[in-house]
Structures are given as structure tokens and as C-alpha cells.
Amino acid sequence: MRLRLIPRDTTYFDLLAALAQHNVSGASLLAELLGAPRGERAEVAARMSEAEHLADDATHSIMRRLNQTFVTPFDRDDIYALASALDDCMDDMEEAADLIVLYKVDELPLRVSEQVQVLQRCAELTAEAMPRLHTLNALEDYWVEINRLENQGDKVHRKLIAQLFDEVTDPILLMKLKEIVDVLENATDGFEHVANIVESIALKES
Amino acid sequence: MRLRLIPRDTTYFDLLAALAQHNVSGASLLAELLGAPRGERAEVAARMSEAEHLADDATHSIMRRLNQTFVTPFDRDDIYALASALDDCMDDMEEAADLIVLYKVDELPLRVSEQVQVLQRCAELTAEAMPRLHTLNALEDYWVEINRLENQGDKVHRKLIAQLFDEVTDPILLMKLKEIVDVLENATDGFEHVANIVESIALKES
Amino acid sequence: MRLRLIPRDTTYFDLLAALAQHNVSGASLLAELLGAPRGERAEVAARMSEAEHLADDATHSIMRRLNQTFVTPFDRDDIYALASALDDCMDDMEEAADLIVLYKVDELPLRVSEQVQVLQRCAELTAEAMPRLHTLNALEDYWVEINRLENQGDKVHRKLIAQLFDEVTDPILLMKLKEIVDVLENATDGFEHVANIVESIALKES
Numbered sequence: 001m002r003l004r005l006i007p008r009d010t011t012y013f014d015l016l017a018a019l020a021q022h023n024v025s026g027a028s029l030l031a032e033l034l035g036a037p038r039g040e041r042a043e044v045a046a047r048m049s050e051a052e053h054l055a056d057d058a059t060h061s062i063m064r065r066l067n068q069t070f071v072t073p074f075d076r077d078d079i080y081a082l083a084s085a086l087d088d089c090m091d092d093m094e095e096a097a098d099l100i101v102l103y104k105v106d107e108l109p110l111r112v113s114e115q116v117q118v119l120q121r122c123a124e125l126t127a128e129a130m131p132r133l134h135t136l137n138a139l140e141d142y143w144v145e146i147n148r149l150e151n152q153g154d155k156v157h158r159k160l161i162a163q164l165f166d167e168v169t170d171p172i173l174l175m176k177l178k179e180i181v182d183v184l185e186n187a188t189d190g191f192e193h194v195a196n197i198v199e200s201i202a203l204k205e206s
Numbered sequence: 207m208r209l210r211l212i213p214r215d216t217t218y219f220d221l222l223a224a225l226a227q228h229n230v231s232g233a234s235l236l237a238e239l240l241g242a243p244r245g246e247r248a249e250v251a252a253r254m255s256e257a258e259h260l261a262d263d264a265t266h267s268i269m270r271r272l273n274q275t276f277v278t279p280f281d282r283d284d285i286y287a288l289a290s291a292l293d294d295c296m297d298d299m300e301e302a303a304d305l306i307v308l309y310k311v312d313e314l315p316l317r318v319s320e321q322v323q324v325l326q327r328c329a330e331l332t333a334e335a336m337p338r339l340h341t342l343n344a345l346e347d348y349w350v351e352i353n354r355l356e357n358q359g360d361k362v363h364r365k366l367i368a369q370l371f372d373e374v375t376d377p378i379l380l381m382k383l384k385e386i387v388d389v390l391e392n393a394t395d396g397f398e399h400v401a402n403i404v405e406s407i408a409l410k411e412s
Numbered sequence: 413m414r415l416r417l418i419p420r421d422t423t424y425f426d427l428l429a430a431l432a433q434h435n436v437s438g439a440s441l442l443a444e445l446l447g448a449p450r451g452e453r454a455e456v457a458a459r460m461s462e463a464e465h466l467a468d469d470a471t472h473s474i475m476r477r478l479n480q481t482f483v484t485p486f487d488r489d490d491i492y493a494l495a496s497a498l499d500d501c502m503d504d505m506e507e508a509a510d511l512i513v514l515y516k517v518d519e520l521p522l523r524v525s526e527q528v529q530v531l532q533r534c535a536e537l538t539a540e541a542m543p544r545l546h547t548l549n550a551l552e553d554y555w556v557e558i559n560r561l562e563n564q565g566d567k568v569h570r571k572l573i574a575q576l577f578d579e580v581t582d583p584i585l586l587m588k589l590k591e592i593v594d595v596l597e598n599a600t601d602g603f604e605h606v607a608n609i610v611e612s613i614a615l616k617e618s
Contacts, residue, residue, distance in 0.1 A: 067408075
């Protein structure tokens with residue numbers, strides 16, 4: 001452990017935690033969207049869009065702060081990469097919600113809710129891990145568990161794809177459903193990408 | 207602002223500006239392709255392919271120089287990342303042009319030209335920003351505007367996708383058109399990626 | 413060339429070479445899968461899945477070692493990025509094998525075997541290059557050749573896509589075949605990404 005002569009600016013940890021919290025809201029809104037009657041989906045998607053704007057604002061606050069402060073707790077570009085990666089998760093979740101409305105899909109396969117459960121768990125674990133960046137303690141459990149969840153999400157995704165190709169005979173409906181489940185899989189990959197950046201920061205700084 | 211004891215090698219700024227200029231040509235060729243009668247598309251796509259080769263050569267000149275010079279104005283890997291990201295934009299634009307010819311698509315939706323206008327603006331702003339890397343002045347306006355354009359491009363893209371799914375009933379034609387507009391959207395994302403790298407460099411070096 | 417006061421920990425080169433060797437096995441298994449009668453494909457895909465697990469284990473050994481050792485031959489995050497990128501190639505190859513079985517595709521276009529030959533060559537060159545990271549000698553030939561192969565793979569891929577759209581009239585079969593050849597193309601891009609990281613390391617460290 002290196003000695004730190006200058007006290008860390010802990011505001012970054014709060015800002016990253018706040019950004020990660022928006023992803024928790026985003027994943028919850030996705031779950032709400034799946035359970036909503038078709039007529040109410042647009043309203044849930046609109047709240048998702050607001051959540052995405054809030055996450056954008058949170059990301060830009062971090063970038064502005066990086067621009068203005070001299071001492072940062074980690075390398076500037078690591079904080080930058082971490083904030084961008086957290087924001088990417090929200091972008092994918094918002095895209096999935098938007099596609100569900102845009103494609104006017106009547107019914108989604110049941111297994112989509114398994115994908116969203118994985119996303120909810122990933123979002124929660126990530127939000128819980130952000131404050132631990134302060135001490136870099138107890139982060140390994142987080143990234144190991146995210147990697148496990150991403151593997152699980154990958155298996156659910158492949159079963160879903162096989163099921164879609166077996167059951168859906170309308171090629172245009174198949175294209176729509178496939179893209180929705182693919183974007184949800186991208187969101188899971190996004191959380192793994194966040195975990196990889198955290199692991200990489202922990203390796204450098206510890 | 208750190209003191210610089212060694213004068214900067216400004217050649218890199220010229221080389222990056224030249225590479226970015228190829229993207230301006232590429233975006234113009236895309237616009238020309240959209241306006242060309244179907245029989246002349248292959249000829250425009252061939253010129254696009256030449257432009258892509260020139261961009262490749264420009265990228266490799268930068269890599270070779272990085273390999274041979276000791277003092278670089280920024281971290282070597284940042285210059286590397288920036289040159290690669292600029293080259294990726296061209297690759298996507300060339301791919302879109304190639305797909306339009308390869309898929310023998312009769313008519314493209316009108317909104318595709320809005321996507322290409324966004325790309326042209328992104329390419330111009332990027333080329334204008336490269337020389338400003340020298341002093342790192344007045345770059346924020348550039349990356350803020352690119353982010354705004356990427357958002358605008360994203361909205362155009364989603365409307366296009368909704369329109370395609372509403373209007374195109376032939377699933378194979380739908381697949382072709384969707385891929386073309388998706389690759390154009392990737393190109394816009396590519397310019398945002400360039401802007402993110404510039405922002406990240408500015409944060410580190412300022 | 414910088415003087416090195418501390419002897420390099422050469423274990424990393426062995427570990428990276430071992431990881432790269434799993435990609436050679438993966439590419440061979442893909443070739444075997446293409447040649448296998450349909451009834452035996454699942455068994456080959458199962459061996460591919462095992463190879464993918466071994467590559468995962470090899471990747472995690474590298475990450476654990478990075479976590480435990482103080483002196484590394486390169487920047488920790490470069491080793492991290494390189495191991496991740498090698499593992500990504502395997503993931504794509506395993507995904508392609510899995511899709512071939514999952515989609516129950518009767519016949520693959522002949523040109524798919526050209527894609528797999530490119531992957532085999534990429535995997536072999538990459539495995540041969542890893543031990544040369546030790547001295548950073550003779551690596552340029554490797555990354556130049558990988559870039560050439562990726563270009564060649566890209567051309568094969570585009571011809572394949574054009575052929576699929578010309579010949580396959582069942583849109584659902586077309587979607588399946590297109591995704592398989594796209595994932596194989598991603599794997600080729602993955603090897604180029606590895607080569608780009610090696611080039612970037614060589615630029616920084618030389």
C-alpha cells in the first residue's frame with residue numbers, strides 16, 4: 001500500500017455511488033416495464049428516459065470535477081473510464097425499454113424477466129461496491145460475483161435465443177424480440193465491463 | 207498547466223489533422239453516394255474504398271512515428287488510441303457505403319440523409335479540433351457539440367428503425383436496411399468515441 | 413531501451429503464451445466442427461466449451477498473479493488488457509460453435525471454412541508472438557501480418573454476406589447464418605485487438 005501524502009478527495013466516491021444508484025433505478029424500471037400492461041408501457045419508458053438523463057447529468061458532473069480538480073484519488077482516466085462505463089449500462093437499459101415500446105411487441109418471452117433479474121442484481125452489487133473504492137477493501141467478492149452473474153445471464157440469453165428461433169415463425173417479430181434480448185445482454189456485459197475496470201483500478205492502486 | 211522542458215513534436219498534430227481530414231472526405235462521399243443514381247453507386251463506393259486506404263496509410267504513418275520517436279506530445283498510447291479511433295470512423299463509413307452497394311438496395315429511406323448530415327458535421331468538427339490539441343485550448347466546445355450531435359443522431363436512428371419496422375414488410379429487405387442504418391449509427395458513435403479520447407487527454411494533460 | 417534494475421518476472425510470458433495456446437485449440441475445434449457430420453457437432457461443441465473454461469481459468473490465474481505480485485514486466489493494466497483480449501477471442505469462437513449447434517443449421521456455406529482458416533492462422537501467430545513479449549523483439553512482423561489477415565477475413569466476410577443475401581430465401585435461416593458468420597468475423601477482430609494491444613505495449617516499453 002502506497003503512503004498517501006495528500007488526503008483523498010472523497011467526493012468522487014460519492015459521485016460514482018450516486019451514478020451507480022441511477023442504474024439501480026433503471027433496472028427496477030425495466031422490471032416494472034415487463035410487468036406493466038401494454039397501454040402503460042410508454043409511461044414507464046418515459047420515466048426510464050428521465051432516469052437516463054439524470055445518469056447523464058451525474059456523469060457530466062464527474063467529468064467537470066475531473067476538469068477542475070488537481071488531486072484525484074485515482075488516475076483521472078480511470079475515473080473517466082469508470083463513469084463512462086456506468087453510464088453505458090444505463091444507456092443499454094434505456095435502449096431496451098425504448099425498443100420494447102418502439103417495436104410494439106405484444107408479449108415478451110417469460111425468460112426476459114430472468115435477464116432483468118440478473119441486471120437488477122448486477123446494478124445493486126455495483127452500487128454497493130462503489131463506496132468501497134475508497135479503501136479498495138472487499139472488492140474482489142464484487143467482481144467475482146458480477147462475473148458469475150454475467151455467465152448466468154449469458155446462459156439465459158442463449159436459451160432465450162434458441163427458444164425464439166424454435167417458437168417464433170414471423171421473421172419480423174423474431175428480429176424485434178432478438179434485438180431486445182440482445183440489448184439486455186449488452187447491458188449485462190456493461191456491468192461486467194464496470195467490474196473489469198474496478199478490478200483493474202484495484203490492481204494498480206493496491 | 208505543467209511546464210514543458212522539451213519542445214513538443216508538433217508533427218503529430220499535423221498527422222492527426224490529416225487523418226481526420228480523410229473522415230471529412232469519407233462523410234462527403236457517403237452524401238454523394240446517397241444522391242447518386244443506382245448505376246453510379248459502385249463508382250462512388252470505389253472512391254470511398256480509396257479514401258479508406260488513404261486513412262489507413264495516414265494511421266500507419268502515425269504508428270510508425272510513435273515507434274521511432276522518443277518524445278511525444280502526449281502519452282504514446284493516447285496518440286495510438288486517438289489515431290485508431292479516427293480510423294474506426296472511416297472504417298464504419300466505408301462499410302456503410304459498401305453495404306449499400308453489396309445489398310443492391312433500390313431506395314434508402316429519406317431519413318438516412320439526416321444520419322449522413324450528422325456524420326458530415328461530426329467529421330468537420332473533429333478535423334477542426336485536431337490542431338487545437340496543440341494548446342489544448344477551446345476543446346470543450348468540440349466535445350460537448352459532438353455529444354449533442356451523437357444524441358441527435360441517436361434520435362434520428364431510432365425513428366428510422368421504428369419507420370422501417372412499420373413500413374417494410376419484406377423481412378430480408380428489412381434486415382438489409384436495418385444493418386445499413388445501424389452501421390451509420392456506429393460511425394456516429396465512433397466520432398463520440400474520438401471526442402471522449404480527446405476529453406480524456408485534455409483532462410490528463412491540462 | 414530503458415535499463416531494468418529489477419529482473420523481469422517472466423512467468424507472465426508463460427501464462428500469456430499458455431492462454432494464447434488455448435485459442436489455437438479453439439480455432440482447431442472450430443475447423444473440426446465444420447467438418448463433422450451434423451450428429452457429432454454437439455460433441456465437438458462440448459469440447460469447445462471445455463476449452464473455453466480452460467482459457468477462463470488461465471485468464472484468472474493471470475489476474476490473481478497481478479493481484480499478488482509487486483513487480484510486473486509491463487504496466488499491470490496492459491497485462492490485464494492483453495489477457496482479457498485473448499480471452500475474448502476464445503469467447504467469440506466458443507459462441508460461434510455454440511450457435512452452429514443451437515441454430516440446428518444443416519449446411520454452412522463453404523466460405524465459412526475460409527473464415528476459420530484465417531482464425532487458425534491468427535491464433536497460431538498470436539501464440540508464437542507471446543514469448544517474444546519478453547524481449548519485445550520481432551513483434552512488428554506479427555502485428556502487421558495479423559492486420560493483413562484481418563483485412564483478408566473482412567473481405568471473405570463481406571463476400572459471404574453478399575452470397576447469403578443472394579442465395580438464401582428463408583429469412584429465418586438467413587438470420588441464423590448471418591449471425592454465425594458475423595460472430596466469426598468478431599473473433600477475427602478480436603485477434604486484431606490483441607495485436608493492437610501488443611503494438612501499444614511495444615511502443616510504450618521500447
